[in-house]
Amino acid sequence: MVHLTSPAFKTNAARAMRDPGLQKALGTAKGAFLQRRAAAVAALPEFEALRDIGREIKNHTLAHLDFYLETFAANVERVGGKVHWCSTAEEARATVLKICQDEGAKTVTKGKSMISEELGINDHLEAHGIQPVETDLGEYILQLRREHPSHIIAPAFHLNREDWEADFRRMHTDLPPDRVFAERRDILAEARTRLREKFLAADVGITGANFLIAETGSSVIVTNEGNGDLTQTLPRVHIALASIEKVVPTLEDCCSLLRLLARSATGQDFSVYTTFSTGPKRAPDLDGPEAYHVVLLDNGRSNMMGTEFQEMLRCIRCAACMNHCPVYGAVGGHAYGWVYPGPMGSVLTPSLVGVEKTGHLPNASTFCGKCESVCPVKIPLPKMMRHWREREFERHLTPASMRRGLGLWAWFAQRPALYRAVTRFGIGAVALLGRGRGSFRSLPLAGGWTEGRDLPVPEGGTFMARYKAQQRKAAR
Amino acid sequence: MSKDAILSAIRRGLKRGPLPEDQQAMLRARMAAHPRHLIPARSRVARPAQVALFVGNVEKEFGTVERVADAAEIPAAIAQYLAGQNLPPRFVMAPHPELQALPWGRAPMLAHEARRAQASDLVSVQHGFAGVAETGTLMLPSDPARPTTLNILADTEIVVLRSSAIVGAYEEAWDRLRTAGKLGDPHASGVMPRNVMFVTGPSRSADIEQTLELGAHGPRRLHIVLLDDDPEAR
Numbered sequence: 048m049v050h051l052t053s054p055a056f057k058t059n060a061a062r063a064m065r066d067p068g069l070q071k072a073l074g075t076a077k078g079a080f081l082q083r084r085a086a087a088v089a090a091l092p093e094f095e096a097l098r099d100i101g102r103e104i105k106n107h108t109l110a111h112l113d114f115y116l117e118t119f120a121a122n123v124e125r126v127g128g129k130v131h132w133c134s135t136a137e138e139a140r141a142t143v144l145k146i147c148q149d150e151g152a153k154t155v156t157k158g159k160s161m162i163s164e165e166l167g168i169n170d171h172l173e174a175h176g177i178q179p180v181e182t183d184l185g186e187y188i189l190q191l192r193r194e195h196p197s198h199i200i201a202p203a204f205h206l207n208r209e210d211w212e213a214d215f216r217r218m219h220t221d222l223p224p225d226r227v228f229a230e231r232r233d234i235l236a237e238a239r240t241r242l243r244e245k246f247l248a249a250d251v252g253i254t255g256a257n258f259l260i261a262e263t264g265s266s267v268i269v270t271n272e273g274n275g276d277l278t279q280t281l282p283r284v285h286i287a288l289a290s291i292e293k294v295v296p297t298l299e300d301c302c303s304l305l306r307l308l309a310r311s312a313t314g315q316d317f318s319v320y321t322t323f324s325t326g327p328k329r330a331p332d333l334d335g336p337e338a339y340h341v342v343l344l345d346n347g348r349s350n351m352m353g354t355e356f357q358e359m360l361r362c363i364r365c366a367a368c369m370n371h372c373p374v375y376g377a378v379g380g381h382a383y384g385w386v387y388p389g390p391m392g393s394v395l396t397p398s399l400v401g402v403e404k405t406g407h408l409p410n411a412s413t414f415c416g417k418c419e420s421v422c423p424v425k426i427p428l429p430k431m432m433r434h435w436r437e438r439e440f441e442r443h444l445t446p447a448s449m450r451r452g453l454g455l456w457a458w459f460a461q462r463p464a465l466y467r468a469v470t471r472f473g474i475g476a477v478a479l480l481g482r483g484r485g486s487f488r489s490l491p492l493a494g495g496w497t498e499g500r501d502l503p504v505p506e507g508g509t510f511m512a513r514y515k516a517q518q519r520k521a522a523r
Numbered sequence: 524m525s526k527d528a529i530l531s532a533i534r535r536g537l538k539r540g541p542l543p544e545d546q547q548a549m550l551r552a553r554m555a556a557h558p559r560h561l562i563p564a565r566s567r568v569a570r571p572a573q574v575a576l577f578v579g580n581v582e583k584e585f586g587t588v589e590r591v592a593d594a595a596e597i598p599a600a601i602a603q604y605l606a607g608q609n610l611p612p613r614f615v616m617a618p619h620p621e622l623q624a625l626p627w628g629r630a631p632m633l634a635h636e637a638r639r640a641q642a643s644d645l646v647s648v649q650h651g652f653a654g655v656a657e658t659g660t661l662m663l664p665s666d667p668a669r670p671t672t673l674n675i676l677a678d679t680e681i682v683v684l685r686s687s688a689i690v691g692a693y694e695e696a697w698d699r700l701r702t703a704g705k706l707g708d709p710h711a712s713g714v715m716p717r718n719v720m721f722v723t724g725p726s727r728s729a730d731i732e733q734t735l736e737l738g739a740h741g742p743r744r745l746h747i748v749l750l751d752d753d754p755e756a757r
Binding site: 072075076079080091092093096097100104110111112113114115116117118120126132133134138182183184185188201202203204207208211230231232234235236239242243246247261262263264265271272273274276277280281291296297298299300302303305306313315316317318319320321322323324325326327328329331332333334335343345349350351352353354357 | 536537675735
């Protein structure tokens with residue numbers, strides 16, 4: 048499994064903000080996705096209505112998840128495929144390894160799959176003498192660098208073009224060292240040539256799944272590069288890794304969600320390749336895998352059912368929340384310390400890994416609400432992060448100083464007259480202290496807060512005082 | 524058994540046991556009816572506008588389209604396209620009866636083999652099952668006459684598509700496929716072929732600095748020869 052560094056979020060974030068390469072990459076990337084998404088959404092007047100439909104489809108499916116999973120599995124088996132139900136990452140790793148070993152596999156090509164990151168499948172296969180080859184361009188360079196994705200749809204979000212060129216020169220040593228990468232396209236062409244031979248040699252192809260269709264027993268992948276299709280078509284065996292919440296009832300349900308997915312993700316109207324795979328090669332077919340397996344992974348998700356986090360299982364992994372998140376934009380994905388970064392990760396990671404170790408994540412939010420407003424299936428992400436904060440508080444996981452502060456505040460808040468008197472006095476005192484200047488550069492007891500920003504000097508009275516004055520004025 | 528553990532945990536969360544038979548029957552009826560949701564208005568237009576929308580969207584996604592009035596013109600159109608791209612006049616072709624019936628003798632310089640694609644094939648010619656106007660998307664279901672490898676291995680993919688096969692929305696393309704299955708198409712096995720690809724333009728990647736670049740692992744060029752066989756669509 049991916050090594051968990053979420054407990055060190057604060058250190059990770061501080062390091063990320065001092066990393067000039069990362070900050071450059073974040074700066075380059077930030078605008079691109081936002082503008083393209085905004086344009087794609089503006090070009091589809093029905094987008095808002097589709098968000099409600101997307102939410103309803105997913106809610107309907109979750110309310111009958113057991114039924115749709117069993118239907119999906121039965122339909123996979125009807126066309127000669129095999130479904131492996133796996134409760135844990137360990138079980139799924141063992142299942143994948145056994146399929147590969149039974150096949151006598153030497154190399155395995157891989158399409159992009161966040162589930163495979165959850166499983167840490169690459170290390171597991173390598174430890175057993177099987178060579179996994181990542182074929183998504185972003186995943187490929189991360190494998191060369193032995194890094195994990197920092198974004199769920201753009202795994203190499205944290206890298207600059209210079210990094211690509213340097214790594215390709217370092218790793219592709221059979222090519223002339225002084226070759227010129229005049230354009231990004233040249234980097235792409237080199238990866239294409241390099242990976243072509245891998246696609247042809249692989250014994251097993253492993254992909255993820257964006258959706259599973261209960262009605263037909265199909266797994267669906269969405270890609271732009273075509274690597275997923277080469278991965279699942281050429282080898283003798285295709286393994287699709289999917290978590291249980293990926294299932295939807297029908298092809299029509301899937302179409303509605305697909306209209307939301309690419310627009311929310313890359314800002315395309317539709318991705319280049321959307322492929323539905325159903326079972327192994329049929330007898331008269333001229334190509335396709337001989338065997339088709341679906342590894343159905345739970346890994347903690349079924350425990351989210353019936354809790355305040357059930358709605359998180361609507362997520363279709365478009366990454367709009369992280370693309371629009373000011374915290375993600377400042378620290379990048381690695382700081383979050385596990386597979387899923389950004390707002391969706393801050394809700395999902397505590398659910399799957401435990402809030403004891405990942406409590407910083409739901410606190411790493413300004414609650415600006417942008418994530419919820421761009422979510423294609425309207426997941427109330429800020430509300431769920433607040434639920435995690437409440438659970439932390441209930442379970443005494445929040446630091447003592449913060450608990451004392453919150454306790455003090457709550458005591459005052461329950462005594463409105465006293466609260467108003469104290470705040471009136473406090474505001475007056477701070478205004479007096481700051482007389483003659485516009486803002487404080489530092490404040491006693493709030494050094495951490497003022498380290499990165501100035502506090503404006505309060506002008507006039509408290510909010511309540513002003514509000515009452517307004518009301519009186521309006522009444523006259 | 525992990526299956527039982529997963530299903531029980533889900534049911535525990537939903538605070539119920541296995542669904543009663545009448546509710547299961549309702550869900551099965553929903554799947555059998557597979558109701559459509561909202562279809563965007565952009566493709567709800569007259570046939571000629573629908574075809575124009577398809578062509579416009581293919582071009583927006585960096586594909587190219589040539590319209591021909593008569594099937595007999597297709598071999599020459601392909602020969603000219605290949606010459607224009609400085610590509611050799613050779614290709615691998617889907618062993619589809621409609622493609623095999625074309626008068627290839629009219630373009631004597633062209634050589635083709637009808638089979639699945641191999642790594643060495645530079646150009647493939649595929650049979651288009653349907654085109655979806657709303658995003659300029661091709662629907663390419665696998666069957667023995669339409670191998671999947673033709674869509675992914677060659678550097679240049681040429682798809683021959685009838686304008687009568689252009690529909691507005693994805694749902695309508697699925698309907699065509701469902702109908703083909705029900706009619707007992709000898710090439711279809713049940714409703715779902717092993718593989719159904721929706722293809723929108725040539726392959727690309729945005730992994731380097733989030734900038735889309737054409738020419739990733741799939742075809743670098745996608746060219747559609749559109750046969751205007753639908754009088755309503757002209």
